[in-house]
Amino acid sequence: MILTVGGLSFQYKSREIFNDVTFELGRNEVLAIMGPNGVGKTTLLRCLNLILKPTGGTIMVEEQNIMHLAKRDVAKRLGYVPQKQESGRMTAFDAILLGRRPHITWDISEKDLKIVHGVIKRLNLEHLSLQYIDQMSGGELQKVSIARALVQEPDLLLLDEPTSSLDLKNQLEILSEIRNITRFHSVSVIMTMHDLNLALRFLNKFIFLKSGMIYSAGTCKDVTPEMIHDVYGVQTAIREMYGYPVVIPLTG
């Protein structure tokens, strides 16, 4: 197991967001965290990354409790792409290079530059590499942020709605790229997601959050219309079309 989360809970001041969240994730797996708006998906990712300090529970990455690690060492193991990106007058290359920060002691080395260059090529960002990120579209910026998390060379990648501002082609491209990367680079991914169809198509495992608890979890083949109804309150049917499972809303 690359990640073992036990009894994790968190509250903002006095308001409890989630309680006793427990799950495991194996190497090379891609996990979707799903649930309605405001249920606490982003908060959960921030806790896994220790940006927010959990009020209880343990987070083990490869048998090591990361709560006792220095912040820099946590950053070497977990990469994170937030839901909202901020941009400044910085080129894409520099923005991605920032991902090497946990590995830099005094200055960047040739190795850092080569890694950044490799990721840029891999994500087809070469034509943008010297463009300022404040002149980029939302989707381009999203790709740059994913690239930044990849150059951290983490064991575990946390992505908060990575496809939300991408067009159809880029959604498919990024998700299949992420799937390839997990296959060939021994990294696991946790992402939050609203699009059930994409989740069923690209991801191995899922967790549905409902009112501060894990409502159900399993492999994506196990998702049923009943679960979707209980979590989102929407009647749906799941059908297979051209070999892919498709969720069809029946109400509205």
Place this chain on the structure above:
Amino acid sequence: MHFDNEELPAAYLQYTRTKIIILCIGVIILFFLLILSISSGAVSIPPIEVFQTLIGESVSLKWNKIILSIRLPQALTAIVAGAGLGCAGLAMQSILRNPLASPFTFGIAHAAAFGAAFSIIILGSGVMQNSSINPYVIDNPFATTFVAFISCLLATAVILLISHLKRATPEVTVLAGVAIGSLCTAATMFLQLFADDTQLAAVVFWTFGDVSRADWGELAIMAVVTVLSLVYFYYHRWDYNAIDAGDETASSLGVHVARIRIVGMIVVSVITAVIMSFLGIIGFVGLISPHIIRRIVGDDHRFTIPGTIIMGAILLLASDTVGRVIIVPHVVPVSVVTSFLGAPMFLYLLVRGYNR
């Protein structure tokens, strides 16, 4: 994970090389400006002679005294103060994510001046002289600077509280800074009630910061503090870059965002306190040098930090030189010149909407 494809990004290397060349050009400009500044004034000295004296090979010794005991320390003071204030402004703008931030616009400079005046008038850490060139002598620079520093820290704490606890907009924080500045100015004026005539003249004079006040000893103190602070800022250049990408991203990259903020603001307070208590209030260098340099080399702190050091030094040295030659034999204090330059720039930033 392994993405290394054994290939260096040629275009990017070219791009960083250009920036390094720009910085080198800045250093060369600064050097020529230094020669020019030393050679001009009430008595002009041929630049060649200045250069020979500086490298210790002068044939005639007749300029030695003017150069080594008046003009050189004054020029170096301008360089040190410009570099320190510029970098303090840059750090504040990054830390507070507020492009209008600088020790002067946020009232920290005024707090320093108040602290220094308080120390000298009330605690008696300095003696006022009735001389227009050097109206006061600081008996105890450490005590004076220390009181100035405490005063700066108080102002800084208020600003940090306002900008972060209340999540104020940049404009609100600036207004708070203006309020702090006015309050400190008023308090400095209040101290004047307890001052005798010569002290009064000195306090008024203080509000016009001037780089000709420092002697070699004071210059040395300022230089040590400034250099240490600049090393601190440069060491954390990646952290400032990360904070520019958003607090959340910075935190996920292993940056202790809150700690970097607080320590950074303390370092800003130290620089401001030392420079202002020796030289008086000098405005706008800290605000405009970072903006000019960002226009030239972009937002990357690997380059903006050295760039701002050079730019701040150039700006203050140029302002000082202009102030000395513009209406000979009178000398316009450097703070007046920088305000003529800086105030329009500040208004321009406000009106344009300062999207960094």
